Amino acid sequence: MTGEGLTESCPGRCPRLCRSSVALLVIFLSSCSGSQSALDPAGPEASRVAHLFFVMLFGGAVIWVAVVAALIYASRKKNAHSEESAGRVILWCGAILPSAILCALLSYGMWLMPAIRPWVPDDQPVRRIEVTGEQFWWRVRYLDETGKTLFETANEVRIPVGEPTHFALKAADVIHSFWVPSLGGKMDMIPGRTNPLALQADREGIYNGVCAEFCGESHALMAFRVRAVAAADYEAWLSERSAETRTNGLADAEGLAVFLKNGCGACHAISGTAANGRIGPDLTAFGERNTLAAGTLPHTAEDIARFIADPAKIKPGVRMPHFGMLQEADIQRMAAFLKELK
Amino acid sequence: MKSFIPREVESLWTLFTAPIVWAVHFVVCYGAVAVYCAKTAMLGFEFSTMRIILGGFTVVALGMIVLAAYLAWRQWGFGSGDPPHDEATRQDRALFQGFATLLLSGLSFVAVVYVAIPLIFIAECQR
Ligand SMILES: [Cu+2]
Numbered sequence: 152m153t154g155e156g157l158t159e160s161c162p163g164r165c166p167r168l169c170r171s172s173v174a175l176l177v178i179f180l181s182s183c184s185g186s187q188s189a190l191d192p193a194g195p196e197a198s199r200v201a202h203l204f205f206v207m208l209f210g211g212a213v214i215w216v217a218v219v220a221a222l223i224y225a226s227r228k229k230n231a232h233s234e235e236s237a238g239r240v241i242l243w244c245g246a247i248l249p250s251a252i253l254c255a256l257l258s259y260g261m262w263l264m265p266a267i268r269p270w271v272p273d274d275q276p277v278r279r280i281e282v283t284g285e286q287f288w289w290r291v292r293y294l295d296e297t298g299k300t301l302f303e304t305a306n307e308v309r310i311p312v313g314e315p316t317h318f319a320l321k322a323a324d325v326i327h328s329f330w331v332p333s334l335g336g337k338m339d340m341i342p343g344r345t346n347p348l349a350l351q352a353d354r355e356g357i358y359n360g361v362c363a364e365f366c367g368e369s370h371a372l373m374a375f376r377v378r379a380v381a382a383a384d385y386e387a388w389l390s391e392r393s394a395e396t397r398t399n400g401l402a403d404a405e406g407l408a409v410f411l412k413n414g415c416g417a418c419h420a421i422s423g424t425a426a427n428g429r430i431g432p433d434l435t436a437f438g439e440r441n442t443l444a445a446g447t448l449p450h451t452a453e454d455i456a457r458f459i460a461d462p463a464k465i466k467p468g469v470r471m472p473h474f475g476m477l478q479e480a481d482i483q484r485m486a487a488f489l490k491e492l493k
Numbered sequence: 494m495k496s497f498i499p500r501e502v503e504s505l506w507t508l509f510t511a512p513i514v515w516a517v518h519f520v521v522c523y524g525a526v527a528v529y530c531a532k533t534a535m536l537g538f539e540f541s542t543m544r545i546i547l548g549g550f551t552v553v554a555l556g557m558i559v560l561a562a563y564l565a566w567r568q569w570g571f572g573s574g575d576p577p578h579d580e581a582t583r584q585d586r587a588l589f590q591g592f593a594t595l596l597l598s599g600l601s602f603v604a605v606v607y608v609a610i611p612l613i614f615i616a617e618c619q620r
Contacts, residue, residue, distance in 0.1 A: 250603045257607060261614035 187359035189332040193379070194351040196267050196335035203263060210252070267336055268348070280308060281319040284327030284340040284362065287369040287466060288432055288445040293389065294319075301393045302422070305432030306445045308360070309378045311385035315351040328364035331377050337363045352379035357441065368468030374446025392436065406488025409481050413474065421492065431471060438492040444469075455486035507568075508594045510561040511601035518554040518605050522547055522612075530618035540617050551609040558602045565594035 192198040279298070283290040291308055293301045310316040320329050322340035330337030331350060338348040352358065362373035380388070407424060410416065416426030422435040440450055444466055448454040459482050462471045474482065529536060529543050566572070568591030578589040 246599070254603075254606065254610070257610050258614070261611055264614060265616045 186357055187332050187361070191333060193333040193354050193356065193358060194335065195353070196350060197333055199263055199267050200336050203260065206259070207256075210256075214252075277317050278311070278314070279317045279319055280310070281321065282308065282329060282340075283321040283323050284329065284366070284373075285323040286325065286367050286468065286470060287362070287373040289373075289375045290323070290432070293392070301389070302435070303420070303433045304392075304436060306442070307376045307378060307440050309380060309385065309388060310350070310352060311382040312352050312355050312379050313382060315349040318348045318350065320346040320348055325366050326364050327362050327366050327373070329360065330363040331358050331360040333358040334377065339364060350377075352377070355379050355381060359446070361446075369466040372445065372447045372466050374442070376441050376446065378441075403488045403491060406484055406491075409484045410488060413477060413481065413485070415485070418471070434489060434492060436493055437489050450490070452483075452486045452490045455489055456482045459485060505590070507561065507564060508590060508597065511558045511594070511598040514554050514557045514561070515601040515604045515608075518551065519608050521550060522608055526615075526618075533618060540615075544612050544615075547612055548609070551605060551612070554605050555602060558598050558605065562595055562598035562602070565591050565598055567591070569595055 189197060189204065190201055192201045277296075279294040281292040281294055281300075283292075289306050289308075291304050291306070293304075295301055318329070318338075320338055320340045321344070322342045324342065326342070327340040328337050329340055329348065334350040334352055335348070338346050340346065356379055358377040358379065360375045360377055362370055364370075366373065407421075410421075411425055416424070416428055418428040418430040419432065419434045420427045420429060422433075426434075442448065443450050443454055444458055444462070447466055448458060458465055460475045460477075461473045462469045463473060525547060526543065529540070569588055570591070574588060576589070576592055578585040578592065
């Protein structure tokens with residue numbers, strides 16, 4: 152700072168302060184909308200959560216103003232009240248009022264619960280999707296009414312707009328947590344348990360989901376997308392994907408051969424081919440996804456190649472070995488092949 | 494007629510009565526609901542019955558806490574003297590203990606109510 156700056160008077164500095172605080176406010180407010188915000192709800196569950204948040208915010212603000220007002224009052228007025236009335240203030244404002252407010256908040260939260268966490272018995276036929284958290288990606292299985300797996304995919308969940316989809320949430324290794332802020336509250340995924348969650352989107356769109364429970368080195372790189380589409384489109388997609396034989400994208404026989412030759416099929420499955428591994432994400436419709444490696448990279452052939460060559464450089468602790476020893480041309484080949492899988 | 498309430502209780506143990514009731518109520522409520530939900534078929538009664546049983550238990554627990562609070566209030570001389578009771582005398586010790594027990598009873602009462610509130614709202618067992 153220069154000497155001139157130091158001698159600057161307050162009036163000169165205030166506008167700058169105001170400008171920067173307005174800029175900050177704009178940044179904060181702009182982060183309140185979009186595809187990953189609990190404050191911009193896209194469905195009924197999320198609306199209730201947002202409503203709860205605003206009730207808490209308003210209540211907290213009222214109490215804060217009251218406390219600050221009392222503080223100012225107390226600092227201005229000395230010895231004006233008896234010790235007895237001070238004791239009464241402590242009894243009422245320090246014990247009775249907080250207990251009553253907590254009681255009301257607890258009841259309100261409990262009352263919201265059944266609507267936020269709608270529950271259907273296992274034998275009731277509803278649309279069910281099973282999602283398993285794995286270090287550091289999401290295994291997604293679409294189930295039929297009887298609970299049988301129709302097909303498997305990963306890192307992207309497609310749901311129909313306007314009706315609740317029931318999720319059966321599991322974990323393969325450690326505790327993860329499934330959270331789509333725009334659609335509802337989070338739910339833990341616990342090894343050995345199946346936790347239910349129902350989410351509904353009222354607007355078509357793509358929503359971001361994240362892992363909300365620290366699960367290892369690449370926890371922060373464990374995201375997914377929820378794609379909410381019109382119910383009819385969803386049905387069409389579901390039956391298309393459920394069909395056993397698939398040939399789309401497999402026109403690239405040479406790419407497939409390279410993929411199989413390098414042993415990728417031991418961990419990854421591509422329906423309709425010899426690749427049937429179940430250790431890593433299913434790649435059958437990999438080209439449909441918007442992102443790569445659980446929301447970590449954009450879905451471009453270049454980034455796919457980069458990921459195959461050295462996954463751990465992009466996601467520390469990743470459960471996929473690096474293939475940097477392969478010829479660059481082979482890696483490019485596989486990336487191009489995978490990008491086109493639809 | 495001899496009074497049901499002892500004329501004088503001045504043991505350190507009375508200090509813990511209310512918190513112990515709170516702890517037992519907590520464990521019984523959570524344990525009972527967990528067992529009920531795991532063994533519904535075997536027990537063969539509705540969740541609303543469970544609700545009523547635990548509601549009754551809550552009333553009993555609150556009654557015991559109120560009794561503990563009354564005894565503490567009495568020990569504190571029904572609020573005749575103001576704290577702090579910090580003289581090194583037998584009387585001040587008793588008053589201090591009575592007052593502390595009274596406060597703990599208040600805390601336990603509120604806690605038991607909070608533990609019981611979910612009983613009103615729980616829809617049923619989730620499996
Ligand atoms: Cu995770």
